[in-house]
Amino acid sequence: MPNTPSTLPDRAVIREVGLRDGLQSIATIVPTAHKMEWIREAHAAGQREIEVGSFVPARLLPQLADTAELVAFARELPDLVVSVLVPNLKGAERAIETGAHLMIMPLSASHAHSLANLRKTPDEVVQEVARMRAARDAAGSKIIIEGGVGTAFGCTLQGRVEPSEVLRLLQALLDAGADRVSIADTVGYADPAMVSRLCEQALKVAGDRFTCGHFHDTRGLALANVHAALQLGLTRFDASLAGIGGCPHAPGASGNASTEDLAYMLESMGVATGIALPRLLELRAKVAGWLQGETLHGSLWRAGLPKTFNSIETSVL
């Protein structure tokens, strides 16, 4: 110390989770036509991975009841990876049927949170992933299975979560047949030093099958945490337009990393995202109009792009 600046990757992918993680905590029901407009315009702005919804029972989350329709719509957009969240085998079967490209099975590394949220222990969730893999293979489907380890940096119920337990579960998910694994700071407890340490270990366990970081901005550290992960070579991050969603245990707190602020940070750093920021900001304004009365987040929309910033000016379509 002083250290030399780290080498940064040339490219990174932002996976839009606003339509799932964002909207699931928002009361205003967004009509399917608006969601389709969101997906279409996010794609036109250059986004190439979108989590369009969740195959949970519609009675539990009416906001996401149109997930199958959205998958069908999104699949028609060229070069778009269409993701869905699935809470169990039944959800996975629906994801396989609809032809989504990727399904994410959340697993909570906190036993307390896992039991409260999914009514399963983490190892029971791992077993469910094995059943999903069997179902995927039996169906001849190519859907990618991602195991997402949440509460990876701590939990509002249990408190501390051991990094060794997170790493064990990443390995167990891969052993059970997950194609990829990711980690999530579900309750916004991570700091950049924790992210550096855990990502370094996760890369040792899972190599390039550790593909995504999901950082909530609950305590303002989401972008600093992305920066730490990026320095270790992680190149895919979840984010939510206008920073909606985030930690369900901190009402009113900041939500997910905001897509537009994250894309701005990465592009400004010379890490290409493929996203045309002016178009993304137009979309943000439109979505903000649909979500009037809801708490939105992010800074770039208000300040605007720097005079010195050279964005991709036109759609990559």
Add this chain to the structure above:
Amino acid sequence: MPNTPSTLPDRAVIREVGLRDGLQSIATIVPTAHKMEWIREAHAAGQREIEVGSFVPARLLPQLADTAELVAFARELPDLVVSVLVPNLKGAERAIETGAHLMIMPLSASHAHSLANLRKTPDEVVQEVARMRAARDAAGSKIIIEGGVGTAFGCTLQGRVEPSEVLRLLQALLDAGADRVSIADTVGYADPAMVSRLCEQALKVAGDRFTCGHFHDTRGLALANVHAALQLGLTRFDASLAGIGGCPHAPGASGNASTEDLAYMLESMGVATGIALPRLLELRAKVAGWLQGETLHGSLWRAGLPKTFNSIETSVL
């Protein structure tokens, strides 16, 4: 790439600038008694460097007209470094008279901004620093002279600011007699990669006399920028309680790095700040009460500290 995590410093100092950079852009006049309470409680919470005001003419900034009184008050608190901003020799003479411990002379690396703001070229400001140094030495004062290079990452008027010009000015300030230099992202254009590059060079030019980074959160990147600078070994950062102040050219945008979020990030990372966060959050609530109707920022105050967080529980007094 992947890189190993950087070594982080054990300790860092947060210099509170809310009473100067924060309040100067706030219309509500805060009574001197409240400012004293703020200083006293920030000190009780463990803050050891506070910029209490600015020696600009009172008719220009009535909010800061009580700076001399605040210096006298703050000087009585043990182990507190009392800073003031000075815009010229006349201000420096007042700082010397009042017995402040440190005076910061702002210099804008953007020629356009320098002329618009200070009506001097950057090199004329350097000459003023030489006169301040002569005045300091003639008075037998021990006040530390800090030259702060602003618009170091770009400017809303001029656009691009060459890093080579920033480095030239850091050297010129030291040559003119400044004891220390710092850099400021006055308009919130910096990203972590820019910060890494410029700080690395600034440390080569100024060594341990490059002592402070001042990052505005205009586009949400203040804490990521601090993280980048910290990795290079910089250990002093300006911040403002509730994130007030910030870029004067982006009305409504996020302000300075918020003291409480920054202290939380550092403490969580194991970088000791000496700050007791629960006490700092109590002070934030009090100051927020004084500034009702003003736009405040920051995330921690709403979400609260993580269950896993071990703060210094009692005052370090």
